Amino acid sequence: MLIADTVAVIGIGLIGGSYGLALKARGLARCVIGVARRETTRHIARSVGAADETTDDAREAVREADLVILCTPVGSIADMAQHIAPTLQRDCVVTDAGSTKVGIVRDCEAILGRRFVGGHPMAGSHETGPQWARADLFVGATYVLTPTPQTDPAALETVRTLAEKLGARPLLLDALTHDELVAFTSHLPHVVAFALANAVAAKQKENPHAAQLAASGFRDMTRLAASDPQLWTDICLANRDAVLTAIAEFERQLRALKSALVDEDATGFTAALRAAVEGRASMLEHGSLGK
Amino acid sequence: MLIADTVAVIGIGLIGGSYGLALKARGLARCVIGVARRETTRHIARSVGAADETTDDAREAVREADLVILCTPVGSIADMAQHIAPTLQRDCVVTDAGSTKVGIVRDCEAILGRRFVGGHPMAGSHETGPQWARADLFVGATYVLTPTPQTDPAALETVRTLAEKLGARPLLLDALTHDELVAFTSHLPHVVAFALANAVAAKQKENPHAAQLAASGFRDMTRLAASDPQLWTDICLANRDAVLTAIAEFERQLRALKSALVDEDATGFTAALRAAVEGRASMLEHGSLGK
Numbered sequence: 001m002l003i004a005d006t007v008a009v010i011g012i013g014l015i016g017g018s019y020g021l022a023l024k025a026r027g028l029a030r031c032v033i034g035v036a037r038r039e040t041t042r043h044i045a046r047s048v049g050a051a052d053e054t055t056d057d058a059r060e061a062v063r064e065a066d067l068v069i070l071c072t073p074v075g076s077i078a079d080m081a082q083h084i085a086p087t088l089q090r091d092c093v094v095t096d097a098g099s100t101k102v103g104i105v106r107d108c109e110a111i112l113g114r115r116f117v118g119g120h121p122m123a124g125s126h127e128t129g130p131q132w133a134r135a136d137l138f139v140g141a142t143y144v145l146t147p148t149p150q151t152d153p154a155a156l157e158t159v160r161t162l163a164e165k166l167g168a169r170p171l172l173l174d175a176l177t178h179d180e181l182v183a184f185t186s187h188l189p190h191v192v193a194f195a196l197a198n199a200v201a202a203k204q205k206e207n208p209h210a211a212q213l214a215a216s217g218f219r220d221m222t223r224l225a226a227s228d229p230q231l232w233t234d235i236c237l238a239n240r241d242a243v244l245t246a247i248a249e250f251e252r253q254l255r256a257l258k259s260a261l262v263d264e265d266a267t268g269f270t271a272a273l274r275a276a277v278e279g280r281a282s283m284l285e286h287g288s289l290g291k
Numbered sequence: 292m293l294i295a296d297t298v299a300v301i302g303i304g305l306i307g308g309s310y311g312l313a314l315k316a317r318g319l320a321r322c323v324i325g326v327a328r329r330e331t332t333r334h335i336a337r338s339v340g341a342a343d344e345t346t347d348d349a350r351e352a353v354r355e356a357d358l359v360i361l362c363t364p365v366g367s368i369a370d371m372a373q374h375i376a377p378t379l380q381r382d383c384v385v386t387d388a389g390s391t392k393v394g395i396v397r398d399c400e401a402i403l404g405r406r407f408v409g410g411h412p413m414a415g416s417h418e419t420g421p422q423w424a425r426a427d428l429f430v431g432a433t434y435v436l437t438p439t440p441q442t443d444p445a446a447l448e449t450v451r452t453l454a455e456k457l458g459a460r461p462l463l464l465d466a467l468t469h470d471e472l473v474a475f476t477s478h479l480p481h482v483v484a485f486a487l488a489n490a491v492a493a494k495q496k497e498n499p500h501a502a503q504l505a506a507s508g509f510r511d512m513t514r515l516a517a518s519d520p521q522l523w524t525d526i527c528l529a530n531r532d533a534v535l536t537a538i539a540e541f542e543r544q545l546r547a548l549k550s551a552l553v554d555e556d557a558t559g560f561t562a563a564l565r566a567a568v569e570g571r572a573s574m575l576e577h578g579s580l581g582k
Contacts (some may be wrong), residue, residue, distance in 0.1 A: 122506045142503040171503055178504070184494040185505040189487060189512040194567040195548055196483055199541040201570025203475040204577075211577035212433040212462055213469070214476040215413040217515050221480040222571045224508050229564035233557050240552055246490065247549055251542070253489040257482055258538055261531055266524050273520035276485040279492025280513045286495075286502035 003028045003162050004066035004093075010035040010058050010080055012045040015097050015124060016071035017133025020050035022166050025135040033061045034130075045130040059087045067158065070096035070108075075234035078107035085111055093155045095119045095162070099182060100238040101146045101175035109150060117159040118146035118175060120182070121168055128228055139167035142287075146175040183242035188250055190232055191243065193224035294319045294453050295357035295384075301326040301349050301371055303336040306388050306415060307362035308424025311341035313457050316426040324352045325421075336421040350378045358449065361387035361399075366525035369398035376402055384446040386410045386453070390473065391529040392437045392466035405443035408450040409466060411435040411473070412459055419519055430458035433578075437466040474533035479541055481523055482534065484515035 007023055009016045012034035023029040034051030035058045036042045042054035055061050062068050062084045070077050077098050088094070095117045098104045105118040123141040125132060143163035147156045163170040173181075200218060204210035236243050253272075260269035298314055300307045303325035314320040325342030326349045327333045333345035346352050353359050353375045361368050368389050379385070386408045389395045396409040414432040416423060434454035438447045454461040464472075491509060495501035527534050544563075551560035 122504055124506070141506070144504065169503075171500065173500065177498065177500070181494065181498060181501050181504045184491050185501055185509050188490065189508045191545070191548055192483060192487055193512060194564050195541060195545040196480060197567035197571040197574075198544040198547075198563065199479065199537065200475050200574060201567070202540055202544070203472065203537070204570070204574055207468065207472060208577065209462070209464065209468070210472050210476055211574045212460075213413055213435065213472045214574050214578045215415070215432070217480045218476050219575065220511055220514055221484060222567075222574075223511055225564075225567045225571045227564075227568075229561045229568060232564055233561040236552060236560065237555060237557055240555070244549065244552060246494070247545065247552075249493055250486060250490040251545070253493070254482070254486040254538065254542070256489075257486055258535065261527060261535060261538075264528060264531070266528055269527065270520045270524040272489065273485050273516075273518075273523055275492070276488035276513075276516045277518075277520060279495070280488040280516050283488075283491060283495055283502045283505050283513075284510065286499065287505045 001028070002030060003158065003165060005029070006031045006033065006064045007067045007069065008033045008035065008061040008065040009051065009069050009071060010061065010084070011071035012036045012041060012051055012054065013071065013129050014127055014132045015121070015137070016069065017045055017048065017050035017130030018135065018137035019069050019071065020045065021048070021133050021135040022138060024049060026165060028162070028165050033065065035061045041130060048130055048133060050130050050133050058084050062092065063087050063089070065089065065092055067162070068092060068094045070094065070098070073231050073234050074098045074100050074104065074238045077104050078111065081108045081111045081116070088112075093117065093158045095159045097121055099186065099235045101144075101178045103238055105146055105148065105175045109148060114150055114152035115155050117151055117155050119159055119163070120144040120178065121163070136167065138163075141168045143168035143170050144178050145170055145172050146178055147172065179239050180242045180245070183239055183246040184249070187236060187239060187243045188246040190224045190227060191236065191247060192250065193222050197222040197225035292319070293321060294449065294456060296320070297322045297324065297355045298358045298360065299324045299326065299352045299356040300342065300360050300362060301352065301375070302362035302364070303327045303332060303342055303345065304362065304420050305418055305423045306412070306428070307360070308336055308339065308341035308421030309426065309428035310360055310362065311336065312339070312424050312426035313429060315340060317456060319453070319456050324356065326352045332421060339421055339424060341421050341424050349375050353383065354378050354380070356380065356383055358453070359383060359385045361385065361389070364522050364525050365389045365391050365395065365529050368395050369402065372399045372402045372407070379403075384408065384449045386450045388412055390477065390526050392469045394529055396437055396439060396466045400439060400441060405441055406446050408442055408446050409437035410450055410454070411469065412454070427458065432459045434459035434461050435469050436461055436463050437469055438463065470530050471533045471536070474530055474537040475540070478527060478530060478534045479537040481515045481518060482527065482538060483541065484513050488513040488516035
């Protein structure tokens with residue numbers, strides 16, 4: 001069943017490319033047009049089958065589209081909405097895949113009106129580029145939609161159906177709640193990974209043997225610190241207040257562990273670690289992830 | 292080539308069991324005796340082939356041993372050394388696999404004298420029990436040895452050869468340097484993982500949707516928070532000063548990121564993230580881990 005005849009995916013990297021692959025593999029679109037500035041990206045997107053056609057001209061790309069998916073970095077989504085607005089078809093639905101929602105929904109709704117539906121598929125990787133795209137990227141993932149009272153119900157239904165047909169689990173939240181939650185579940189882990197990598201690197205500068213003493217724990221705990229710095233600057237700044245709140249709660253938890261250590265309070269320290277083990281298990285049990 | 296006729300592995304869990312499997316698989320010992328308090332553990336150790344014989348009596352186990360490997364939790368290694376001292380053969384070499392070294396080396400050397408060689412194979416997992424033991428656990432891993440001026444050179448040579456024959460890379464460090472380095476590369480990542488799990492769990496209590504918004508980043512960043520609370524309380528308390536120093540450096544790095552966010556200093560924030568990406572890459576490049 002087609003969701004749309006023509007879908008324009010603007011920003012055809014890991015996420016955008018995965019939309020393209022999944023739309024084609026599941027027969028959800030007749031034609032996927034991929035937009036990217038760099039010819040290399042466009043070439044890869046075509047070779048892996050993430051797009052039928054590619055262009056660097058977003059305005060041209062959306063002319064025939066029934067559905068536009070904005071997959072550019074968080075900081076440029078609203079600018080892109082502004083850029084494509086003049087050439088959108090009257091009934092074209094627009095959604096995005098940005099990791100933050102308050103600012104994007106406010107700006108895109110102001111520009112595009114009721115046809116815009118904010119979205120955030122909770123899937124991805126620290127890799128970038130369409131060579132990492134996967135048709136099953138969204139399978140089993142929570143897919144947040146953030147309609148407002150102004151959102152056209154038919155547009156919402158289109159994007160909700162898209163999420164379901166991609167194999168994801170749609171979850172309707174208001175944009176602010178979304179941003180506050182992902183500040184904890186996604187943005188905080190990234191910030192912590194970057195800070196941890198910097199702390200260990202500082203020690204390595206002092207004693208180069210540190211690298212030889214880094215085991216899988218270090219590697220796993222800093223994998224997110226291999227993420228794109230520019231992308232994560234955009235995200236953290238776009239969600240600044242919520243990220244700062246999450247950092248504050250993390251600092252509070254870290255201080256509790258530190259106090260127990262300073263006081264040599266083994267019982268208190270163990271209790272805090274045990275709470276962490278249980279809290280994590282509960283998160284994973286009620287979430288959509290494996291262990 | 293036999294390293295020892297009879298090896299007693301005291302504490303035959305994930306690490307101890309991996310010694311057993313590797314010693315047998317590589318023909319390094321004729322007989323491996325595994326010691327564990329619980330019959331279930333002993334049964335599993337025998338079934339997976341991690342020990343030829345098992346017992347709950349460490350004193351009996353070491354009677355015939357040429358080499359004893361202490362794999363009990365960090366907090367009980369010195370007590371175990373005290374316990375087995377009376378029945379050790381005159382030429383028996385004793386080593387351990389504890390994650391901290393200063394206290395263990397001081398205590399075990401006082402009890403066992405020159406025959407004791409502190410060791411720490413940088414391998415493991417958050418799993419526990421001999422069912423997770425692997426004959427190749429030590430392959431490619433850094434294996435720290437912490438001899439003192441008192442250590443018998445022949446005993447050191449035995450344990451260095453053991454490390455090599457297990458496929459690991461021996462690295463001689465003084466105990467204090469070892470403890471300061473692992474505080475950063477191993478203990479800090481664990482403490483951070485526990486604190487992060489607690490912070491996100493606190494948010495989940497406020498809004499249960501948090502679990503649905505936890506993606507692979509959360510899972511990966513808290514995997515270490517599935518580690519055994521008692522074991523990690525022991526380790527962090529045994530290495531308290533160095534762990535507190537590492538936490539302080541981490542807090543400094545986190546504060547730098549926070550300040551940049553508060554000031555909306557995108558350039559400074561990106562620079563700090565970029566430093567983290569490079570620092571991590573350098574650690575992995577100079578270490579013995581994959582990506």
